[in-house]
Amino acid sequence: MRVVSAESMEIRVSDDIVRVRQAVRTKSVSLGFGLVDQTKVVTASSELARNTLDHGGGGSALLELVENGVRSGLRITFEDQGPGIADTALALTDGYTTGNGMGLGLSGAKRLCHEFELWSKPGEGTRVSILRWK
Amino acid sequence: MERIPILKMGDFLLVTIQVDMHDRLAMTLQDDLTAQIVKSRVHGVLIDISALEIVDSFIGRMLASIASMARLLDAETVVVGMQPAVAITLVELGLPMKGIRTALDVEKGMMALRGAILEAGQEGDASSIR
Amino acid sequence: MPTANSKLSTVFEKREQQITDQWLEQQQATGRKLTAAEREQANRQSREFVRSLRSALERDSSGEISGADWAGIRDFLADLSSRRAKDGYSPIETASFVLSLKQPLFMALRGEFGSDAAALADEVWLATLLLDKLGLLTTETFQKAREEVIQRQQKELMELSTPVVRLWENILALPLIGTLDSARTQVVMQNLLEAIVQTRSDYAIIDITGVPVVDTLVAQHLLKTVAAARLMGADCLISGIRPQIAQTIIHLGVDLSDVTTKATLADAFELALRRSGHKVVRQETAAAASAPVR
Numbered sequence: 346m347r348v349v350s351a352e353s354m355e356i357r358v359s360d361d362i363v364r365v366r367q368a369v370r371t372k373s374v375s376l377g378f379g380l381v382d383q384t385k386v387v388t389a390s391s392e393l394a395r396n397t398l399d400h401g402g403g404g405s406a407l408l409e410l411v412e413n414g415v416r417s418g419l420r421i422t423f424e425d426q427g428p429g430i431a432d433t434a435l436a437l438t439d440g441y442t443t444g445n446g447m448g449l450g451l452s453g454a455k456r457l458c459h460e461f462e463l464w465s466k467p468g469e470g471t472r473v474s475i476l477r478w479k
Numbered sequence: 480m481e482r483i484p485i486l487k488m489g490d491f492l493l494v495t496i497q498v499d500m501h502d503r504l505a506m507t508l509q510d511d512l513t514a515q516i517v518k519s520r521v522h523g524v525l526i527d528i529s530a531l532e533i534v535d536s537f538i539g540r541m542l543a544s545i546a547s548m549a550r551l552l553d554a555e556t557v558v559v560g561m562q563p564a565v566a567i568t569l570v571e572l573g574l575p576m577k578g579i580r581t582a583l584d585v586e587k588g589m590m591a592l593r594g595a596i597l598e599a600g601q602e603g604d605a606s607s608i609r
Numbered sequence: 610m611p612t613a614n615s616k617l618s619t620v621f622e623k624r625e626q627q628i629t630d631q632w633l634e635q636q637q638a639t640g641r642k643l644t645a646a647e648r649e650q651a652n653r654q655s656r657e658f659v660r661s662l663r664s665a666l667e668r669d670s671s672g673e674i675s676g677a678d679w680a681g682i683r684d685f686l687a688d689l690s691s692r693r694a695k696d697g698y699s700p701i702e703t704a705s706f707v708l709s710l711k712q713p714l715f716m717a718l719r720g721e722f723g724s725d726a727a728a729l730a731d732e733v734w735l736a737t738l739l740l741d742k743l744g745l746l747t748t749e750t751f752q753k754a755r756e757e758v759i760q761r762q763q764k765e766l767m768e769l770s771t772p773v774v775r776l777w778e779n780i781l782a783l784p785l786i787g788t789l790d791s792a793r794t795q796v797v798m799q800n801l802l803e804a805i806v807q808t809r810s811d812y813a814i815i816d817i818t819g820v821p822v823v824d825t826l827v828a829q830h831l832l833k834t835v836a837a838a839r840l841m842g843a844d845c846l847i848s849g850i851r852p853q854i855a856q857t858i859i860h861l862g863v864d865l866s867d868v869t870t871k872a873t874l875a876d877a878f879e880l881a882l883r884r885s886g887h888k889v890v891r892q893e894t895a896a897a898a899s900a901p902v903r
Contacts, residue, residue, distance in 0.1 A: 359501050359503065360501050363501050366533060370532075380564045381563075381795075381799060383564075385571065388533055388568050392536060395537060450536060453536065453573050453574070561841045561842070563803055563805075563837065563841065566838070566841045567799070567802070569840055570833045570840065581840060583809055583842045587809070587842065591842075
């Protein structure tokens, strides 16, 4: 897999969530995603951007256009240096919530995308990566 | 500060969400709407989301909150105009959206509201008899 | 056996015209009968092929055809192959076109290396390897071109075979026919939801009478469509559930308790009419009304 282009965005205030949505929309349109595919990846990004802000104390989003042979796709990686998730497996189960409604964001985003990766260490931070192929 | 306009249409309030809402705007809308329901003494709220291309769990929760708050204030809520791509995504996302009435457009929404208000009125009568 | 075409380019340099002429003669003698226009086109293509082959060999005689110097001839063959596919030539005919160059080429090699048996054997071998690779390339391209035609036809078939039908003012029907794969089902379902919005229909009936097999994926797509239609404010019914399908669905553990299902499209239509406040009444005809009482 090779990265064709990359764009980084800050997630510091709630307006940034809207900006991330718009950027993901623009990139998925440029890749020629159908409307439903666009909606899925933008919605997943919205969920994860919100998590980064609300639970990670702010962070960043990296938008990458990737290619794997004939396939092209959009990968977005959300990163924060927040408190981290103690039990990632548990966090990915539906309906899990720390009381702030975080559970649905992760499992939902996973369902909406073709590939999903979660890395987290308590006290160090969290990194979530989603990928949707065209 | 920008606000989402709330129109009074007979016995209903109509809210048309046309922008990609950021959190402050969403919070303001909830406050404005509850205030207006009391002030106008309406029994129905129509929320038109036909221009919304994205409904994530935050917006979903906001809609559910509005419906719950409205019911406490004796008003029914109907969400109208959900786009197919949004509906498909919400199903995939797994957002339950329970307890939220929906209709295809404003006209059908009003019919649904009239029916819902009637129902709620009957339930109210029944419980007061007890 | 050697792997580099060291001397082939010199042979072309000296004998290009001879090779081309012999090749054209040979093509005329064998193969199918062509019209004058087709003959003219085949001649043009042959001359260009030999020319490109010569210049590619001059720049790169390694025997590999994947390098940049061979891009021109690769494109030429790809184009030739696509065109011939569309013109109705079989892949064998197109590959044979390339492979038939062997004979005049071997004759030229014999003329060049006649007395040196070892050198002749080497060059014939290298030439064979090269032309085989080029011939196979046309087959590959041919396949791809046919694949594209098939895909396009499948898409058209898909669009044709799943029309959304307006049964009544407020009621849509989607009669599904044939096997459903995941991709097709998703497209079909999206079309239905769009149709619901456009026709402002409160009811949609998905009829699966014509679907022989329902597997887990299809069942899940059906359920998701029903859920999505509900979210939008419309009601979705499923009809045409045959006994075998009913069994499959139960065995798969798919939960349809939340969905209204009917055995036939007619039953579902009747239900939708009722739910939307319609009543069907049989009227007395004028003839019956005025018939004398016997």
